[in-house]
Amino acid sequence: MSHMSSGANSEQQWQELLSSITRANPRDLARAISLVENDSTLKVHSAVSNSQVIGITGAPGVGKSTTVNALIAALRSHNKSIAVLAVDPSSPISGGALLGDRIRLGEHFLDPEVFIRSLATRGHLGGLSATIESVINLTKLAGFDYIFVETVGVGQSEVEVMKYVQTVVVVMAPGMGDGIQASKAGILEIGDIFLVNKSDRDGAKESAKELESSLHLSAKPLNWQPIVLLGAMEKSVGVDELISAIKKHGEIMK
Numbered sequence: 001m002s003h004m005s006s007g008a009n010s011e012q013q014w015q016e017l018l019s020s021i022t023r024a025n026p027r028d029l030a031r032a033i034s035l036v037e038n039d040s041t042l043k044v045h046s047a048v049s050n051s052q053v054i055g056i057t058g059a060p061g062v063g064k065s066t067t068v069n070a071l072i073a074a075l076r077s078h079n080k081s082i083a084v085l086a087v088d089p090s091s092p093i094s095g096g097a098l099l100g101d102r103i104r105l106g107e108h109f110l111d112p113e114v115f116i117r118s119l120a121t122r123g124h125l126g127g128l129s130a131t132i133e134s135v136i137n138l139t140k141l142a143g144f145d146y147i148f149v150e151t152v153g154v155g156q157s158e159v160e161v162m163k164y165v166q167t168v169v170v171v172m173a174p175g176m177g178d179g180i181q182a183s184k185a186g187i188l189e190i191g192d193i194f195l196v197n198k199s200d201r202d203g204a205k206e207s208a209k210e211l212e213s214s215l216h217l218s219a220k221p222l223n224w225q226p227i228v229l230l231g232a233m234e235k236s237v238g239v240d241e242l243i244s245a246i247k248k249h250g251e252i253m254k
């Protein structure tokens with residue numbers, strides 16, 4: 001397909017592409033995503049869907065990808081469809097190709113009910129937010145039950161990205177000092193669910209307690225009290241509890 005720019009004909013082609021996006025047509029979704037990534041004039045401001053959009057954020061190495069992988073496995077066993085958008089806002093060098101993630105998520109690549117996409121971002125904040133909003137809305141058009149948006153770290157870019165999701169899951173790990181990083185970046189304020197991962201390691205319970213008390217100190221939202229969970233996603237410990245919390249939050253946000 002030719003590169004889209006403004007003009008009646010390409011606008012018609014764009015609309016046709018949008019209306020062809022379904023779960024059965026992942027290639028059209030992938031093509032539409034590439035187009036919005038490469039042309040900042042193409043925007044999708046809204047999409048009507050029943051998808052729940054969940055952000056997974058937290059410092060590098062805490063286990064975000066492992067968590068997404070565990071969630072996919074559990075949700076697929078309940079016949080749910082899932083899209084994963086992996087966002088790399090910080091690294092223009094990697095071009096969004098998160099190799100480790102691709103390998104780990106690889107076992108789901110042949111499953112038509114699982115759509116996985118790494119997003120190449122140009123590394124500047126305004127561009128990223130605009131692009132991610134459109135990409136999420138395109139993915140919503142395909143009607144997945146759950147859309148997970150995984151970020152790379154904790155910083156201002158992550159906070160920006162989390163504006164476009166309904167449910168924010170903040171992943172932490174014991175003894176990594178990521179709680180401090182998260183609070184600096186403002187991640188604690190936006191988290192709906194906090195997962196202290198790697199509970200098979202020392203210090204997880206203590207981290208969860210510390211986190212709970214610092215959350216109690218901050219202002220309470222009107223209809224949702226943030227939940228703190230312990231889990232070991234690599235060992236599938238706490239996955240069902242995490243899914244319950246995500247669903248509960250989704251119900252409240254409806």
Ligand SMILES: Nc1nc2c(ncn2[C@@H]2O[C@H](COP(=O)(O)OP(=O)(O)O)[C@@H](O)[C@H]2O)c(=O)[nH]1
Binds near residue numbers: 059
């Ligand atoms: N001990 C332990 N290690 C884990 C657990 N979950 C993930 N890991 C490990 O932590 C490392 C980082 O995981 P990854 O999911 O790539 O983290 P991400 O950078 O936040 O996406 C990997 O070596 C995982 O095997 C867990 O529950 N327990």
Ligand SMILES: [Mg+2]
Binds near residue numbers: 064150
């Ligand atoms: Mg990751």
